[in-house]
Amino acid sequence: MSRGPGRAEQPIGVFDSGIGGLTVVRALRRLLPGERIVYLGDTARVPYGNKSHATIERYALQAGQILGRHDPKLMVIACNTASAHGLAALQAAAPCPVIGVIEPGAEAAAAAKGPVGIMGTLATVQSGAYEDAIRRRNPGALIHSLACPLLVSFAEEGWLDDPITDAICRRYLNQIPFEVRTIVLGCTHYPILMPSLARTRPGTTWLDSGELAAQAVEDILRGSLGFRTGSARGDLRILLTDAGTRLQEIGARFLGEPLETVELVEL
The missing domain is CATH 3.40.50.1860 (Rossmann fold)
Incomplete structure (x- = not known):
């Protein structure tokens, strides 16, 4: 994995079983406002909490593949269930460091x-x-x-x-x-x-x-990956696997700011 000067400019990839992980994004945006973030919410298959280990692990790997298309410098599993059941598998498969919230x-x-x-x-x-x-x-x-x-x-x-x-x-x-x-x-x-x-x-x-995971991200960026340069607020991309009728209202509640646009992706 490249860690040249341009690597620090790459986004942080974050995913969750749905939109609850936007509370982690909210913490990241507050603590590291200059960082670019790509968030994937697997809203088509939420919740993960009642599924088997093998299924959750498979979902985590699929989410990591989608985030990998954006060449992130770091991935955060913003879901305790996916962190418990999919972290090790994704760490072994991902082209960048991966941390969970546990x-x-x-x-x-x-x-x-x-x-x-x-x-x-x-x-x-x-x-x-x-x-x-x-x-x-x-x-x-x-x-x-x-x-x-x-x-x-x-x-x-x-x-x-x-x-x-x-x-x-x-x-x-x-x-x-x-x-x-x-x-x-x-x-x-x-x-x-x-x-x-x-x-x-x-x-x-x-x-x-989520707040504690955001602090862990800050420590990792300071230690090896580097912070994004520039004073402008980093952009936020929201990728979802399904868009419900109340999505923007609920998502904004978790994010703490308006959820203006989302992109639909297929797993």
Whole structure:
């Protein structure tokens, strides 16, 4: 892989099972505004959280092939489920470095005092990826993992300040012991629900895996790949495998800025 002077000008490729990974793009745009980003959302096959390891791995490789057409300097799997089940395969196949969102979140969780909680999709929790990554850093860590499959739907519906969302969050969070004061949001949809989460579990430190992944990207660019030059804001391309009727409304909610145009691609 070439790492000449022009390599720093190449985009960062980001993909997710749908549009939830736009929360990672939002963090990247805030932290690294000059970087160009190509985002792929596999909206035709979302969600990944209830699929098998082999299927998720295959989807991750296909997404990597599409992003590879844009010659990215780095790929980010902005999906905890795909990070748990497809990261190793894509790292072996991709022509550039690839990172997921689990290792940055696990690193922060391992450094926390006291027991930690993990909220994620069923596939992420069943993979044990967070537990393994945390215990590599802190073998004695006490970890409470919880699958929260309904939260993705509430995030996509935009029920961000609603008593029903509060009730569902409370129902889930009551299953995590109250002495757990640090919880990893192990799904990129979940930060959208922070108003309800914070209300139902006050005094908790929430670790946003997307924000932490953006910080990891900054470290990698500083260390080897290089930052894009110039002061202009980097462009953002949105590639989707299907366009639903509420796509722009929902996507803008996750991205934190208007979602003006999208491109449809076939896998």
